[in-house]
Amino acid sequence: MDRRRFVKVCTGSAALASANWGRMAVASDFEAFPAAKLTDRSGAPFKGTTIPTSEALVFSYPLAGVPCFLINLGDRPTKPNIALKNEEGDYRWQGGVGPKGQFVAFVAICTHQMSYPQPKVSYLRYAASGSELAGGPGRIVCCAHGSVYDPADGAKVVIGPAPMPLMPVRLVYDPGTDELSADGIMGMAYIKRFFTTYKADLIARFGPGGYRQAVGEKTVCIPISQYSGLVPTC
Amino acid sequence: MEENNSRRHFMKTGGALFAAGAAGLAGAARSTMANAAPAVATHTMAALPKAKGPRLVVVGGGTSGLTIAKYAKKEYPKFDVVLVEKRDMYSSCFSSNLWYAGLINLEFLADHSFLDAAVNNNYIYFNATVTGLDRTSRTLSTNEGDIQYDFLVLAPGISYDYDKIGVTDVDAMTALRQIYPGGFISPTEHVTIHRKVKEFEGGVFVQTVPSGNYRCLPGPYERACLLASTFKKNKIKGKVLVLDANPEITIKKDGFHAAFNELYRDYIEWLPSKAVTGVDVDRKIIKTEFDEYKFDDAAIYANVRGSTLIEHLGLMAPSSKSNQKEAHIDTRFYNIIGDPHVYVTGDSRPHPYSKSANTSNTEGHFIAKVLAARAQGKEISWVSPRTICYSMVNAHPMEAISVDAGYDYSTEKDIITGFSKDTKTFENRDAAKGEATLEWARGIYRDMFNA
Numbered sequence: 001m002d003r004r005r006f007v008k009v010c011t012g013s014a015a016l017a018s019a020n021w022g023r024m025a026v027a028s029d030f031e032a033f034p035a036a037k038l039t040d041r042s043g044a045p046f047k048g049t050t051i052p053t054s055e056a057l058v059f060s061y062p063l064a065g066v067p068c069f070l071i072n073l074g075d076r077p078t079k080p081n082i083a084l085k086n087e088e089g090d091y092r093w094q095g096g097v098g099p100k101g102q103f104v105a106f107v108a109i110c111t112h113q114m115s116y117p118q119p120k121v122s123y124l125r126y127a128a129s130g131s132e133l134a135g136g137p138g139r140i141v142c143c144a145h146g147s148v149y150d151p152a153d154g155a156k157v158v159i160g161p162a163p164m165p166l167m168p169v170r171l172v173y174d175p176g177t178d179e180l181s182a183d184g185i186m187g188m189a190y191i192k193r194f195f196t197t198y199k200a201d202l203i204a205r206f207g208p209g210g211y212r213q214a215v216g217e218k219t220v221c222i223p224i225s226q227y228s229g230l231v232p233t234c
Numbered sequence: 235m236e237e238n239n240s241r242r243h244f245m246k247t248g249g250a251l252f253a254a255g256a257a258g259l260a261g262a263a264r265s266t267m268a269n270a271a272p273a274v275a276t277h278t279m280a281a282l283p284k285a286k287g288p289r290l291v292v293v294g295g296g297t298s299g300l301t302i303a304k305y306a307k308k309e310y311p312k313f314d315v316v317l318v319e320k321r322d323m324y325s326s327c328f329s330s331n332l333w334y335a336g337l338i339n340l341e342f343l344a345d346h347s348f349l350d351a352a353v354n355n356n357y358i359y360f361n362a363t364v365t366g367l368d369r370t371s372r373t374l375s376t377n378e379g380d381i382q383y384d385f386l387v388l389a390p391g392i393s394y395d396y397d398k399i400g401v402t403d404v405d406a407m408t409a410l411r412q413i414y415p416g417g418f419i420s421p422t423e424h425v426t427i428h429r430k431v432k433e434f435e436g437g438v439f440v441q442t443v444p445s446g447n448y449r450c451l452p453g454p455y456e457r458a459c460l461l462a463s464t465f466k467k468n469k470i471k472g473k474v475l476v477l478d479a480n481p482e483i484t485i486k487k488d489g490f491h492a493a494f495n496e497l498y499r500d501y502i503e504w505l506p507s508k509a510v511t512g513v514d515v516d517r518k519i520i521k522t523e524f525d526e527y528k529f530d531d532a533a534i535y536a537n538v539r540g541s542t543l544i545e546h547l548g549l550m551a552p553s554s555k556s557n558q559k560e561a562h563i564d565t566r567f568y569n570i571i572g573d574p575h576v577y578v579t580g581d582s583r584p585h586p587y588s589k590s591a592n593t594s595n596t597e598g599h600f601i602a603k604v605l606a607a608r609a610q611g612k613e614i615s616w617v618s619p620r621t622i623c624y625s626m627v628n629a630h631p632m633e634a635i636s637v638d639a640g641y642d643y644s645t646e647k648d649i650i651t652g653f654s655k656d657t658k659t660f661e662n663r664d665a666a667k668g669e670a671t672l673e674w675a676r677g678i679y680r681d682m683f684n685a
Contacts, residue, residue: 113680123670132660143669145592146638161620193685197680230669232665232670233666
């Protein structure tokens with residue numbers, strides 16, 4: 001995929017405030033990718049009203065090898081426009097989308113030591129009703145070393161050793177059709193490191209270079225209980 | 235000339251022992267070491283590229299050294315980092331118990347390359363054994379030549395202290411080390427214990443637990459569980475006899491007692507306050523203060539001390555600071571007292587921290603920041619290491635318990651006073667923690683070996 005043909009946009013307010021945004025060193029930006037409609041296995045667009053609140057759905061975006069969580073927070077409100085920081089700099093997370101702002105998405109790779117959902121097992125999950133490690137309901141928990149993130153708060157770290165929030169994925173909600181698309185992501189440098197770290201596994205699963213292919217206009221969302229054979233309830 | 239003479243003398247005495255196997259060699263610091271002065275430079279420089287920035291030499295490619303080599307470079311890219319490691323093949327001590335029960339294979343422990351770690355993280359892996367140190371000229375001597383440093387980190391791990399279990403005769407000690415290894419230092423010990431478990435046909439398998447601050451506090455109990463789980467599954471008519479020098483299980487006691495009582499009533503006999511006072515290797519008898527125990531096979535975990543390398547290099551703390559021959563370092567920043575250029579980290583530290591992988595990994599992240607700051611003339615505040623540690627108490631099915639501990643520092647006393655308030659234990663064994671145990675280890679491998 002030719003990445004250069006995609007326009008780099010900035011949604012972070014700090015970045016927007018700067019005339020010289022192309023060289024921003026202190027702000028982390030969303031990077032725009034072609035929008036991908038979130039669908040079910042049959043390829044039909046997922047209707048927002050049918051997205052469960054009990055677990056995360058897993059989809060690939062913007063590249064086949066990048067796992068993301070789509071989470072329906074239900075009645076739990078998100079905190080919009082909060083200030084967060086990752087390894088690339090400061091950014092603002094705009095909150096969820098949807099009728100109640102209940103839909104959020106993040107790259108499902110633990111920022112501590114890169115645990116992520118795989119077909120065999122996922123050590124990272126959205127614990128809707130809480131868990132031993134979560135310290136409260138509605139959090140994302142990593143079994144490996146107990147990192148806990150709050151998806152209503154931009155996936156900010158609430159407990160454990162993770163050094164930064166999960167990387168955000170930008171969603172677009174169409175109220176007319178009740179459908180969702182993804183059209184941006186933050187943290188491509190981190191994802192590049194993820195690809196290097198798991199290169200052999202990713203080649204085994206997607207074929208040489210397959211994990212680096214763009215997902216295209218549609219990306220399938222699969223409940224994590226079906227996506228991974230085993231999801232430990234840490 | 236004089237230096238060369240001293241050097242030759244050293245090589246004939248203490249140096250030879252280190253060349254034979256360094257940090258892991260129990261008892262290596264005995265009489266020969268007592269006379270060996272901290273060695274001098276050979277004037278043969280190691281074949282290394284010229285340093286392109288402040289040279290940081292890290293000795294020891296275990297959890298502590300690998301973490302520091304990687305993260306010091308990340309924190310301060312000007313560092314020219316050289317990792318000196320005597321092994322040419324990595325294999326972790328952490329998670330090795332899981333192999334005995336067939337839950338992982340040897341690749342899980344060993345399929346991690348020193349070369350890749352160095353390339354991925356922009357440092358040099360130098361396969362050599364340390365033979366001496368001259369702190370005045372800031373020269374580290376190795377069997378492959380001398381290396382000049384601006385900062386030196388020594389992370390050589392532990393050695394066994396057989397004296398403390400009453401085995402002072404060098405013949406008995408050698409036999410014990412070879413026939414009944416503790417399995418808490420070198421990969422070759424793990425291979426031997428793995429064979430023993432597969433070959434065990436019944437009877438008594440003794441696992442001893444030493445006193446003091448030994449490596450991996452729950453390790454011997456976890457091993458007892460995993461051996462028992464294996465014997466139970468394979469219907470072996472045998473038991474694991476745990477001779478524990480301590481009056482109570484040292485960590486996660488409720489979780490271990492529950493496993494002993496509920497899963498292994500017929501397979502584990504745990505005897506507290508049974509410090510080993512001697513071993514008759516030929517007759518297969520272990521002696522404690524009042525009793526003798528006959529065994530069919532055993533893993534005899536002697537007491538633990540700071541690596542003999544620390545003693546050899548003259549960096550040992552006085553006995554008032556450490557009764558385990560650990561290093562004489564600053565409590566918070568790990569430099570040798572009075573020398574801001576030399577640091578001792580990982581399990582040779584005198585701290586009461588649990589000597590575990592997660593402790594060394596998190597400590598390493600902090601020390602990398604200390605080194606980066608000091609290379610730039612700055613200081614940072616102390617941060618506690620973290621001990622996140624899983625113990626697999628059942629192999630069929632996999633179930634584990636865990637602890638997540640931090641530590642408190644007292645400014646007045648300049649000591650670590652104990653566990654911090656946010657320390658938690660998770661002692662109800664379950665399958666989720668069983669699975670997490672595997673990913674815990676994989677995460678640490680990724681953190682040390684990948685970019």
